[in-house]
Amino acid sequence: MREHFHEQLDSVFADLAEICHQVEKAVTLATEALMTGDAAIAEQVISGDIEIDRARERVEETAFSLLSLQQPVAGDLRTVVSALRMVSELERMGDLSVHVAKIARLRVPQVAVPVEIQPTIARMAEVAEDMVRRVAQIILGRDVEAAISLGRDDEVMDQLRRKSFTQLLSEDWPHGVEAAVDIALLGRYYERIADHAVSVANRVVFVVTGHNPSAVRAE
Amino acid sequence: MREHFHEQLDSVFADLAEICHQVEKAVTLATEALMTGDAAIAEQVISGDIEIDRARERVEETAFSLLSLQQPVAGDLRTVVSALRMVSELERMGDLSVHVAKIARLRVPQVAVPVEIQPTIARMAEVAEDMVRRVAQIILGRDVEAAISLGRDDEVMDQLRRKSFTQLLSEDWPHGVEAAVDIALLGRYYERIADHAVSVANRVVFVVTGHNPSAVRAE
Numbered sequence: 001m002r003e004h005f006h007e008q009l010d011s012v013f014a015d016l017a018e019i020c021h022q023v024e025k026a027v028t029l030a031t032e033a034l035m036t037g038d039a040a041i042a043e044q045v046i047s048g049d050i051e052i053d054r055a056r057e058r059v060e061e062t063a064f065s066l067l068s069l070q071q072p073v074a075g076d077l078r079t080v081v082s083a084l085r086m087v088s089e090l091e092r093m094g095d096l097s098v099h100v101a102k103i104a105r106l107r108v109p110q111v112a113v114p115v116e117i118q119p120t121i122a123r124m125a126e127v128a129e130d131m132v133r134r135v136a137q138i139i140l141g142r143d144v145e146a147a148i149s150l151g152r153d154d155e156v157m158d159q160l161r162r163k164s165f166t167q168l169l170s171e172d173w174p175h176g177v178e179a180a181v182d183i184a185l186l187g188r189y190y191e192r193i194a195d196h197a198v199s200v201a202n203r204v205v206f207v208v209t210g211h212n213p214s215a216v217r218a219e
Numbered sequence: 220m221r222e223h224f225h226e227q228l229d230s231v232f233a234d235l236a237e238i239c240h241q242v243e244k245a246v247t248l249a250t251e252a253l254m255t256g257d258a259a260i261a262e263q264v265i266s267g268d269i270e271i272d273r274a275r276e277r278v279e280e281t282a283f284s285l286l287s288l289q290q291p292v293a294g295d296l297r298t299v300v301s302a303l304r305m306v307s308e309l310e311r312m313g314d315l316s317v318h319v320a321k322i323a324r325l326r327v328p329q330v331a332v333p334v335e336i337q338p339t340i341a342r343m344a345e346v347a348e349d350m351v352r353r354v355a356q357i358i359l360g361r362d363v364e365a366a367i368s369l370g371r372d373d374e375v376m377d378q379l380r381r382k383s384f385t386q387l388l389s390e391d392w393p394h395g396v397e398a399a400v401d402i403a404l405l406g407r408y409y410e411r412i413a414d415h416a417v418s419v420a421n422r423v424v425f426v427v428t429g430h431n432p433s434a435v436r437a438e
Binding site for chain 2: 067068077088168176178181
């Protein structure tokens with residue numbers, strides 16, 4: 001019974017990692033649509049989000065049936081409840097990729113991001129993708145050290161966001177209000193993807209150690 | 220045992236409604252700070268958020284101990300897990316109020332929102348506050364009808380957000396990029412508060428009926 005329980009739990013974590021891969025792909029494609037003004041790629045992200053929603057439902061059903069039929073306690077209970085929370089955050093990261101894709105689609109055939117700010121936005125996207133990719137590994141390997149080091153990348157994202165604000169609020173910003181608003185919102189979306197990635201990684205720390213990362217870091 | 224369980228569950232729901240009240244107060248004060256440029260009120264929201272975080276921790280602890288010690292199944296299990304998710308959303312609504320307060324603080328002694336767009340932003344804030352207030356009642360009364368009707372208010376918020384974009388993207392917007400970016404982000408924050416309110420209300424529908432609101436509405 002217990003062994004079977006842990007097998008099912010492992011399969012939930014494998015599903016979570018698989019959803020991470022889907023999110024990573026969504027972030028990559030949304031960014032590509034954004035940088036190229038390609039409507040078809042934007043549509044692919046927007047319509048593809050249903051797959052992430054369905055994967056979330058499957059994880060929720062399995063987690064619920066584990067809680068209901070196996071009535072786990074202590075660490076096992078913590079793990080199942082954490083999985084439920086992680087899958088909500090991953091779904092949200094998918095939604096945020098859709099928001100990026102929608103800004104891309106709104107400006108087609110133009111490109112939403114002016115050339116001189118493209119490196120900053122592209123870097124934000126890279127950091128976000130890299131974090132999502134690492135979260136998949138963290139989930140599969142229950143890797144506490146990698147989870148804690150992911151938190152530090154959040155600072156890089158904050159710096160990039162501040163840089164984008166400096167650029168678009170400078171005296172000689174020539175692209176007007178619309179482009180500035182797009183970039184402010186895009187920055188927000190990438191930042192939130194990174195925040196959720198950190199949060200998912202923190203939940204892995206909690207699952208493995210029973211403590212939140214701040215307590216683990218202090219040890 | 221079962222009776223004691225349901226008493227504890229009621230007390231969890233009372234705590235959730237109390238957190239709603241705290242969030243409502245945070246939204247009200249953050250908006251006041253925003254419209255008046257009052258730094259002290261903004262600080263009050265920012266430093267007061269720790270109370271919401273602590274209340275969330277208390278609800279999580281109680282919910283965990285209910286799961287662990289009482290091992291609920293079926294509807295009871297669904298209710299406890301839903302409570303855990305609702306409290307995450309309420310905490311997030313508190314964070315979003317802090318984001319509003321931080322924009323207010325950033326522009327002190329100026330007011331972030333130009334006079335002619337204040338009615339639109341004030342209306343968004345009103346809708347958000349009203350939704351949060353109703354969510355507290357929905358939680359206390361397990362009120363499925365009120366929960367379903369709350370979903371419709373989300374449409375009002377979307378309209379207000381579109382209106383704000385029309386204003387700040389118009390040819391004769393005289394307030395420059397900074398004010399436009401502030402308003403775009405503020406609109407996003409109020410919209411997200413409303414989204415979370417709908418999501419919490421939807422979870423009440425799920426708790427009471429065992430179905431998601433779309434299924435209940437179709438009946």
